[in-house]
Amino acid sequence: MPDPLKLYKAKRDFKITAEPKEGGEASKGLLTFVIQKHWATRLHYDFRLELDGVMKSWAVPKGPSFDTHDRRMAVHVEDHPISYSDFEGTIPPQQYGAGKVIVWDKGTWEPVGDPRKGFAKGEIKFEMHGHKMHGRWVLVRLRGHEDDRQEPWLLIKENDEYARPAAGFSVVDEMPDSVRDLPMPASGAAAAAKPARKAAAKPKRGAPPDGAVKADLPATLAPELATLVDGPPADTENYIYEIKFDGYRMLTRVQGKDIRFVTRNGNDWTAKLGPLQQEVRRMKLPDGWYDGEIVVHDENGKPNFNLLQLAFDGSNTARIVYFVFDVPYCKGYDLRDVRLDARRALLQDVLAAKPSDIVRFSTEFGTDPAQLVVAACQIGLEGVIGKRRDSRYVTRRSPEWIKLKCGQRQEFVIGGYTDPQGSRTGIGSLLLGYYDKDGVLRYAGNCGSGFNGASLRHMRAALEQIATDKSPFPPRAVPGRTNHWVRPELVAEVSFSEWTATDSIRHPVFQGLRKDKPARSVVRELPKHMQAEAPPADAKPARKRAAKKAPAADDALPGNLPATFKVTHGERVMDAESGVTKVEMVRYYALVGTLMMAYLKGRPVSLVRAPEGVGGELFFQKHVGDTRKMPGVVRMDQALDPDHPSMTAIATTEGLLSSAQWNVVEIHSQNATAGHYDTPDRMVFDLDPGEGVEWPAVQEAAQLVRAFLQELGLNPFLKTSGGKGLHVVVPLKPKLDWDTVKDFSHAIVDHLARTLPERFSAKSGAKNRVGRIFIDYLRNGRGATTVAAWSARARPGLGISVPVRWEELPGLKSGSHWTVKTVHTRLDEGNAPWADYARSATTLTKAMKALGFKPGKQ
Structure with missing residues (x-):
């Protein structure tokens, strides 16, 4: 009998590679599968199905997709031994398939029909039960290629309750890691409940739910955000619905007695929530991250945003109530890959163990979203939140969490105000705006309703503190000649009836100031249209279409990329x-x-x-x-x-x-x-630590440089470098030539190095900065460059250069605090830390005089 592994063995030298030569027991029950992520010449996914004592194998360049419209190329390759299913490691250079391999998913599969006949025919239908792969799939061989040595097939997701559009979910992007050390997932009748129409079965008491992964509690966590939509989804039964609370989003980190409250933008509000902290401590909640909303109720029991603000201002003693609706981490497990209804079942049990009047579970609000929105509006609520029952927790805005609002309501930036008329005090109205895609503050109209006498006076006092002579809006955008301008720092929440044809809001009512959102993140919120479910797809017609035209090597990319933009070798x-x-x-x-x-x-x-x-x-x-x-x-x-x-x-x-x-x-x-190319408009100091310099010394050095620059009358700004150090940037009015600016920056660095020689070096070269920090002033020469804000760095980990506030410096972990992978945790802040950059530009005349610097004599 011929050896089915003959070709596999012929391609490998088992004295060099750690791959198994043979072995592995055939399954006695359900057949197994494995998908290995393989960084060879190009990244691809090795898709393997156990059959007849071997692993039938296909190389899938782009990996699987849960979108039924995607036809993933799958090249049939040689059979592998069953023992290969557990292989992880690096195949050595010069060996076949050289590169890193991980077990990306594993589990069992059930053929639909006879798999041997299907294989011979060129069409294998099956159901998968993995950690990541679920539901019905089909492998289809392209016609006319039966005699090819490496036959091209297509891997296609069949239409079932697990199918999801590619624009909203990419399994390879959102679940990139190894599952090798996880137990085999449940399969067949014992598989995790399907993600539609039925709630997930509760795990046995003490047992983690399917998808839970043992993990340390992370220090930070970005929340999942909902998407505004224009109507209920077509498959309403697949969603749970909750009240849209009129409050502040709040994440809670519990680790023993250490309890912290963090806003959606990562600001620590623990000091503001003392009573709530005491209550959570009393409840002895398990270690974890809890996600919810804090509110204050009015006399009718309705959440009131204005009363919540007053509670923080100390104007009243209103009780803050915390409604908890999710638990992405709990009891030593990362639950983000657990389906929502299973997470909520666990959360409900946790909160029920120690009931509280002010820490409450956010219960479901009903099942008919259209009627729920009507009911919410009638009783004065803001709207309804819908969440797919099967959704995993992602740390970004997600199409699987949706907002259905009663009316129009969103945040606006305050750019100015008008004077009061008649007997009114404080202000007449607020001048509101939002940022467009080019970062321009667009005027959206005035708002004078929703205030009382006290709030009008309070608003006037707050606005006078940020007064400015310059309008933050484009020229002539705001009518009237007696407007008062303010720096665009305060954010107002405003309800209104509609947008006019001239992009202004009609019938606006002020609801309160928002202190949990940076002004630069405020854009016009446009509802997305909920797409109807795709009709069932038939694999055979798909096969005929594929036979006419094989799929393109690189698909057009969704999301932020233009539809016509193509990426070649995107898997590299x-x-x-x-x-x-x-x-x-x-x-x-x-x-x-x-x-x-x-x-x-x-x-x-x-x-x-x-x-x-x-x-x-x-x-x-x-x-x-x-x-x-x-x-x-x-x-x-x-x-x-x-x-x-x-x-x-x-x-x-x-x-x-x-x-x-x-x-x-x-x-x-x-x-x-x-x-004005001959006159630079900034000066850059790159703090580059030498051998033996620890991060706290870099942080301290940045503060010292800042203090000295401020003493000279300059306005320094800070950004991470994306590498080992930090960048201190001084905005300038473009008045002086390159040589003068460079020479003056050199003089500043020389002064610091002479004053603190044990900390700073003004000379480059590794031997000159052992144990010290080289302040690189050479970036200020004509033609010299510095890595731009938000640029990635070509270093392991792909750190990025990010503008930060000086107040954030103590919390930075390194010059690569944020990376390409973690940038989503910073996007809400955006460029807000440098909002005053342009207004802070100055000339160097006074600074030169203070340092005793004379151009051309250095």
Whole structure:
């Protein structure tokens, strides 16, 4: 009898590779499957089904998709031994398939029909029971390829209760890690309850629910956010519905007696919630992260946002009530991959063990969302939240949590106010706005309703503290000549009846100030349309379509990317440490594009390309010869720098995507713009720690540099470098030439190094900064560059450079505090920490005089 593993063995030298030569017992019950994530020449997923004592195997470049419209190419490869299902490790260089391998998913599979006949025919239907893979699937061989050595097949999700659109869920992106050390998941009749129409079965007392993973309690957690929609979903029975509370979103971290309350933006509000902290401590809740909303009820028992604010201001003694609706971590387990109804069942049991009047479980509100919204509006509530019963917890805005509002209501930035008329005191009305995609504050109308005498006077006092002479809106955007302007820092929550044709709000009513949201995050909130469920798909017609035209090598990307934008070799791993692929890099720059363009427009850039990814050879390019294949990337006027080829600029956010498609990881920018290239508009000090310097010393050094610059009358700003150190940036009015600015920055660094020689070095080179920090002033020379804010770094882990407030410095863990993988935890803050950057620009005249610096004599 021929050896089914002959080809497998012939390709490998088992004296070198740790892969198993043979072995593994055939299953006595249900057949097993494994999917291995494999970083070979290109990242792909090895899809293996046990059959006839071996693992039938396919290489799936893009990995599986739960979208029934996706046809994933699956190349049939040689059979593998059953023992291969447990293999994790690195296949050595020069060996077949060299690269890292992890067990991405495992479980059991049930064939639908005879799998052997299906294999011979070219169509295998089956049901999967894994940690990540569920429901019915089909493998279909493309016609006309039966004799190929490596036959092309398609892996397709069949339409069932597990099917989900790709725009809302990517299993390979959202569940990237190994499951090797997890127990085999339940299968067949004992499988976890299906995610539609029926609630998940309660786990046995003491047993973790399916999907729970043993994990340490993380120090921080970003909440899942709901998406505003224009109507109820078609499959309403697949959702649970809760009251939309009129309060503040609040996460609670419990670790023994250490109890902290954190807002949706990561601000610690523990000190403001003393009574609530005492109550949670009394309840002795298990260690975990709890997610909910804090509210204050009025005399009718309705949540009242204004009363909640007064409770914080100390104006009354109203009782704050905490409604808890989710538990992403609990009892030593990460529950984010547990379906929602199972998480809520566990949460309800936890809260019921020690009942409380002020810490309550957020119960379901009913089953008919249309009637629920009507009822909510009638009793004066804000609306209804719907959540898919099977949804996992994701730390970002999700289409699986939806908001159905009674009326129009959202946050607006206060840009000014008018004077009161007649007997009214304080203010007449607020001038409201929101930020558009280009970061411009757009005028949205006035709001004068919803105040009383006390709140009018309080508002006037608060606004006078942030008064300014300059309008934060575009010129002539706001009618009237007697308006008072304020810095755009305060956020008002306002209800209104509708948007007018001129993009203003009608019948606005002030609800209160929001202290949990940064002004820069306020945009116009537009409801998304709920799509109807896709009709059932038939695998055979799909096969016929596929036979005519094989799928493209790279799909158009959803989300923030233009529909026409293509990414080639998107599966290529750009960083082995984080596993980030090329397509994820493109998506990252799509995500931060608007934030980043604020620091790139009109500014010469240099691009750092990494065709082989982090760890490979890097190419630093200041001049791009042909930009025709890079939309959004332009060549600048050569007259700016006549002695060299034309410099490069990124003109639009699409230029960022084009650059990432061209394998660019880092984007550096110069200290001047094209409008005044001979006179730089900023000064940069790069704090670069030498060997033996610990992070606390870098933090202390940044504070020292800041203090000295402020003593000179300058206004320094801070950002992480994305690498080991920090960047201190001083905005300048473009008055002085390059040499003068560079020489003065050198004088500042020399002064610091002479004053504190044990801490600072003014000389580069590793031997000059052992145990010290080199303050790199060379970034201030003509043509020199510094990594731009929000740029990734071509270093293991892909840290990113992020603008921060000086008050945040003590909480930073390193210069790469945020990475491409964790940027979502920072997006709500955006560029808000540098909101005053442009207004803080100054000349260097007084600073030079204070330091005794004379241009041209250094």
